[in-house]
Amino acid sequence: MSESPLTSQGKLWEVALNVPLPDTFTYEASEDLKVQPGDPVKVPFGPKNRKVQGLVIGPTEAKESSKDFKTKTIAEKDPEKIPLSKMQIKWLQWISDYYVYPLGQVQQSVFPPLKKKSNRKSRKKDIVPDVEPITAPDLTDEQKSVLSEIDVKSSETYLLHGVTGSGKTEVYIEVIEQVIASGKKAMVLVPEISLTPQLVRRFAERFQDQIAVLHSHLTDREKTDQWWQIVEGDKKLLIGARSALFCPVPNLGVIVVDEEHETSFKQEEKLKYNARDVAIVRAKMEKCPIILGSATPSLESWQNAKEGKFKLLTLKNRVSNRPLPEVTIVNPREDRDEHNELPYWLSETLFKKLKNTFENSQQTALFLNRRGIAPNVQCYDCGFSYECPNCDISLTLHGKHHLVCHYCNYHERKSDECPDCKEGEPKAYGLGTEAVEKGILELFPEARVFRADRDEIQSREALEEMVRKMENSEIDFLIGTQMIAKGLDFKNLTLVGIIHADVAFNIPDFRASERGYQLCTQVSGRAGRHAVPGEVVIQTYKKEHPSLQAVKNHNYYQFVEEEAENRKLFHYPPFGKITSIRVSGLREQEVIEESQALANYLKQLIEKYDQLGGVQVLGPTPSPLTKIKNRFRYHLLIKAKDHQTINHIAKMADQFIRDQCKKTKCLIDVDPYTLL
Ligand code: ADP
Ligand code: ZN
Numbered sequence: 001m002s003e004s005p006l007t008s009q010g011k012l013w014e015v016a017l018n019v020p021l022p023d024t025f026t027y028e029a030s031e032d033l034k035v036q037p038g039d040p041v042k043v044p045f046g047p048k049n050r051k052v053q054g055l056v057i058g059p060t061e062a063k064e065s066s067k068d069f070k071t072k073t074i075a076e077k078d079p080e081k082i083p084l085s086k087m088q089i090k091w092l093q094w095i096s097d098y099y100v101y102p103l104g105q106v107q108q109s110v111f112p113p114l115k116k117k118s119n120r121k122s123r124k125k126d127i128v129p130d131v132e133p134i135t136a137p138d139l140t141d142e143q144k145s146v147l148s149e150i151d152v153k154s155s156e157t158y159l160l161h162g163v164t165g166s167g168k169t170e171v172y173i174e175v176i177e178q179v180i181a182s183g184k185k186a187m188v189l190v191p192e193i194s195l196t197p198q199l200v201r202r203f204a205e206r207f208q209d210q211i212a213v214l215h216s217h218l219t220d221r222e223k224t225d226q227w228w229q230i231v232e233g234d235k236k237l238l239i240g241a242r243s244a245l246f247c248p249v250p251n252l253g254v255i256v257v258d259e260e261h262e263t264s265f266k267q268e269e270k271l272k273y274n275a276r277d278v279a280i281v282r283a284k285m286e287k288c289p290i291i292l293g294s295a296t297p298s299l300e301s302w303q304n305a306k307e308g309k310f311k312l313l314t315l316k317n318r319v320s321n322r323p324l325p326e327v328t329i330v331n332p333r334e335d336r337d338e339h340n341e342l343p344y345w346l347s348e349t350l351f352k353k354l355k356n357t358f359e360n361s362q363q364t365a366l367f368l369n370r371r372g373i374a375p376n377v378q379c380y381d382c383g384f385s386y387e388c389p390n391c392d393i394s395l396t397l398h399g400k401h402h403l404v405c406h407y408c409n410y411h412e413r414k415s416d417e418c419p420d421c422k423e424g425e426p427k428a429y430g431l432g433t434e435a436v437e438k439g440i441l442e443l444f445p446e447a448r449v450f451r452a453d454r455d456e457i458q459s460r461e462a463l464e465e466m467v468r469k470m471e472n473s474e475i476d477f478l479i480g481t482q483m484i485a486k487g488l489d490f491k492n493l494t495l496v497g498i499i500h501a502d503v504a505f506n507i508p509d510f511r512a513s514e515r516g517y518q519l520c521t522q523v524s525g526r527a528g529r530h531a532v533p534g535e536v537v538i539q540t541y542k543k544e545h546p547s548l549q550a551v552k553n554h555n556y557y558q559f560v561e562e563e564a565e566n567r568k569l570f571h572y573p574p575f576g577k578i579t580s581i582r583v584s585g586l587r588e589q590e591v592i593e594e595s596q597a598l599a600n601y602l603k604q605l606i607e608k609y610d611q612l613g614g615v616q617v618l619g620p621t622p623s624p625l626t627k628i629k630n631r632f633r634y635h636l637l638i639k640a641k642d643h644q645t646i647n648h649i650a651k652m653a654d655q656f657i658r659d660q661c662k663k664t665k666c667l668i669d670v671d672p673y674t675l676l
Contacts, residue, residue, distance in 0.1 A: 011035075012071065014060040015043060016092075016104035018053045022654065024103060026060055028071045038089055040081035040111070041074050051075060055107040057089060080115050082231065088248055091285050095278055098643075099670050100650045101271050109246040109271065112227035113220040127213050127222060129197065134205045136174070140320075143167050143174075146313045152178050152254060152289060157280055159260075159305045160293040162315030163324060163554065164525025165489075168293045171315075172256045173206050175291065180210070180236045184253025184288075189275055191262040192216060192241040194486045197464050200239060207237050214240035214247065217460040242267060242275040245282065252286045255279050259486065260292035260301055261518055266673040274671060276301075295525060295556075296518040299567060302560050303574035318529075325496070325527040325534030327552040332539045343439045345431050350497050350537040351443070357495040358444060358476055362532065365478045366436055367485060367523045368499040371453045372396040373435045374428035377403065377414060381424025386414070392627035397428050398455065408629045436499060437479050444477070452480035485523045494534050496527040501540040501548060508624045509675055510572045517547040517559050524551060571639060573671065577646045579638045580672040581653060583620065585664035588632040594661045595620035595634045601656050602638065602649060615640045615649065624676050631665075635675065646670070 013035060016024045027043050029035045037058045045052040049072075062071070084092075084107075092110070096103040139147070150158060152175060162168045176186040190199065195215045203211055212230040214223060229235045230249055238249055242265055245255075257265070257276050265275040276292065283290035292301055292310070305312040318324060328349060335347035342351055357364050374397045378385040386395040388405035395403040401414045418424045428435075437451045452466050463483075469475045470490045478484055478493075498520060505516035520538060528534020540548060550559035568575045583595035602617045619636035626633055638653075640646040650668055657666040 012060050012062060013074065014057040015041065015054040015074070016057055016102075016107055017043065017045060018104045018108050019045065020102060020105065022102050022658070024057060025054075026062065026071055027054075027074045029074050033074060033077065035074060035077065036083065037086060038084040040078040040083065042076050042078055043074050044072050053078065053108070054104060055084065055089075055092075057093075057103070081111050082248070084110065084248060087285050091282055094281055094285075095271070095273060098647065099271060099273055100647070100654050100668050106271060109243060110248055112224040114224040116224065116228055117221075127200075127218065127226065128204050128209065128211045129201050131201055131204045131208075133208055136177075136206070137170065139170070139174070140167060140317075142315050142317060143171055143319075146171055146315060147174055149311070149313055150175055150289065150291070152182070154289050155284055155287045156289050157283065157304075157310045158289065158291045158313055159297060159301050159310040160291055160313045160315070161297050161556070162293065162295060163318060164295045164522065165318040165322065165324075165529045166295075166315035167319045168258070168315060169202065170319075172258070172291065172293065173203065175254055175289075176237060176256070177206070179253035180207075182253065184251050185230065185235075185249050186237045186254045186256070187244070187247075187249055187252060188237065188239045188256040188258065189245055189265070189279060190239065190241065190258045191264040191486065193264065193482060194259060195239070195241050196467060196488070197460075198467055198489065203237065203239060210234070210236040212238050214238065214244040216241060216243075245275045245279050252282075253288050255283050255286075255288065255290040257290065257292045259294055261294045261296055261298040261514075262486075263515070263673050266671075268674070272667075272669045272672070274673075277671070296521050297556075297560075299514060299560065299563060300574045303564070322528065322530070323533050324554045325524055325536045327524060327536040327538060327554075329538045329540060329543050329548055329552055331541055331543050333541065342443075345436070345499060345539070346439065346443075347537070347539055350539060353495055353535060353537060354440075354444070354477075354497070358447060361473070361492075362494040363470065363473065363476060363478065363490060363492045364495040364497065365480070365484055365493055365523075365526055366440070366497045366499055367480065368431065368433050368436055369481050369503045369519070370396075370430075370432045370500075371406070371434070371455055371481060372398045372404070372432035373438075374432055375430040377426045377428050379418035379421060379424040379426045382418060382421035384418050384420035384424075384426065386412075386426065390627070390630045392625055396432065398432075398434060407625075431500060433479055433481060440477050440479065447476040448474060449477045449479065450475040452478060452483045454481070454483070457483060482519075484526070485519060488526055489529050490526070491530045492532075493526055494528050494532045496524055496534065496536045498523055498536070498538045498540075501538050502542060505542070505545060505547070507676070510567070510570070511673070513547045513559075513563055513566070516545075517551060517563075520548065520551045521554075521556075571641075577640050577643050578672065579646050579650050580635050580669045580675060581638070581657075582623065582633060582635045582667045582669065583661070583664050584631040584633045584667075586631060587663070590663040591632045591634050592620070594664045594666070595636060598653065598656060598661060598666065599636050601660075602636070602653060605649065605652055615645055617649075637675075 012026050014024045015027045039056040042051045043054050092106050096106045179186045212226045212235040230238045260276050304310045330347045330349045332347040337348045376394045377397050388410050391407045403414050404411045433453045504519045524536040585591045606615045616639040620634040623633040623635050
């Protein structure tokens with residue numbers, strides 16, 4: 001690059017700064033500071049010249065507008081970080097562009113939270129457990145055939161669709177072995193919730209001390225150590241949750257995204273990226289293959305496979321001819337026997353199977369996606385209901401008197417007398433895991449019951465304890481939320497009960513059916529994974545729901561075909577793109593005004609450029625949860641056929657928001673996963 005006309009000393013460099021501004025900045029480098037693209041640096045910023053962390057993007061020339069300013073000089077290279085490659089910069093630029101998020105804040109995610117420690121005494125606090133190595137099992141014919149289709153030298157995206165217990169993990173392991181044998185490193189991304197000690201142990205049995213692990217339950221020190229061990233050390237396999245994707249693992253030979261359909265791959269705060277999608281782009285740039293695995297692939301991935309963009313691989317059967325569990329669907333309102341005094345939420349069918357399983361010393365998991373005793377406490381006389389003063393939601397009862405808001409943690413005591421009419425007594429409505437636990441203990445007083453939800457399990461240790469107790473058959477009934485839905489594999493777990501399947505299907509979202517189907521299939525998949533065949537009872541008030549029928553028949557195709565038709569009809573993804581903009585603020589009037597102004601601007605914009613055909617701007621409308629933590633929430637939705645169009649509009653929206661929406665917080669969410 002030519003010398004800048006403005007300076008004779010050094011070159012000018014484009015630097016992405018860790019500040020919430022969309023542009024990059026121009027800095028000068030002094031003669032003796034040899035900077036290169038990809039160098040992490042510290043630079044003076046703002047009127048007070050505070051030091052800000054940044055990344056050198058590349059050489060640049062003086063901009064016309066910057067002539068009035070004196071260009072500042074890069075203070076130093078950041079010795080705590082490693083330089084990034086051109087490819088990595090390109091990847092970060094892609095992310096910044098796609099999600100309309102400042103590059104300088106994207107690059108931040110790449111680096112570990114703390115400084116590198118030189119005297120790293122490996123305080124081996126079983127992040128990766130010490131286990132006896134085991135050898136690979138003989139692969140099934142299906143596994144062999146899938147493996148023969150995976151080319152580790154390609155940069156193909158593979159969608160591995162395999163029923164629960166079909167041996168997908170074994171396929172990943174075989175591929176990773178090939179990759180490591182060729183001198184490269186591998187990355188496995190799993191949902192935070194399934195990154196259990198059990199899962200790590202399984203990889204450790206095959207890769208021993210070659211593994212590094214990154215997830216949110218580690219301390220900053222542990223994260224930093226793990227990061228350096230895979231980036232500069234001799235670790236070969238990184239297993240991590242969503243954010244591990246940003247780790248600049250050198251010489252990457254494969255990425256695996258397990259449970260690719262999981263919503264937890266979508267980050268909902270700050271940079272609202274989807275780790276699966278960003279991983280696909282990374283693999284393309286790294287020129288390595290990527291494997292997306294799931295028993296219930298997302299509609300997006302399914303469509304991509306159908307269009308030939310992904311290569312579809314299928315495992316139709318569980319290993320060793322173990323059958324898939326038999327699924328019974330019952331309505332607890334109809335399925336009753338007057339002689340048995342069962343709680344209203346428990347069907348006769350499920351009760352009999354619980355009894356049977358318990359008497360045979362097998363284990364049961366009962367799933368309900370709601371914590372507490374009851375989600376609602378109301379006075380029958382006057383209709384008063386306990387609501388959170390900060391959020392647009394009713395308080396959940398825990399224990400006898402404890403009322404809690406699940407969004408902001410506000411709590412108060414339930415009184416025996418209605419605070420409003422002073423006559424009636426507020427009563428609990430609906431159902432939570434705590435109530436199910438109580439009910440089961442009343443029916444089976446001698447049973448060992450364990451509740452696994454966010455109230456009970458708040459640490460990794462608690463989760464490990466649960467796993468250990470299940471493995472040692474010290475639990476008869478495991479009652480839990482999402483926490484027990486995925487990944488777990490217990491020899492004695494033969495019965496799964498889904499207490500109230502409708503909870504998952506009733507969310508106000510176009511993905512409700514997909515979520516419900518996935519959740520029920522995943523939960524069902526916990527049953528009978530070993531010698532004894534499993535059984536599943538799904539309780540619902542809507543037995544005919546097509547997605548539930550598909551769960552019963554273990555028929556993904558039945559589900560996906562019907563669901564695809566619905567999506568096509570409304571141009572929802574994968575048959576169209578959406579971006580949402582959430583506007584929130586403390587004063588509802590301001591939220592309405594600014595979201596309206598933004599919508600008007602965007603509507604004008606798409607009228608003016610009529611080449612942007614097929615674009616719609618919808619809203620603003622109040623969000624389904626209109627108030628959270630005292631902030632009013634409205635949202636608008638942009639729908640278009642392709643990403644390019646939506647990206648263009650989102651960038652214009654971003655500019656408008658920065659210039660005009662000063663009283664509210666406006667967040668752009670590209671490919672949103674929730675409209676709540
Ligand atoms: P998925 O990831 O598809 O749910 P897993 O890989 O967890 O399935 O496999 C299910 C169970 O079968 C595990 O206990 C695993 O150890 C076992 N398994 C996998 N492949 C084989 C095989 N080829 N032979 C014997 N057991 C296997
Ligand atoms: Zn609240």
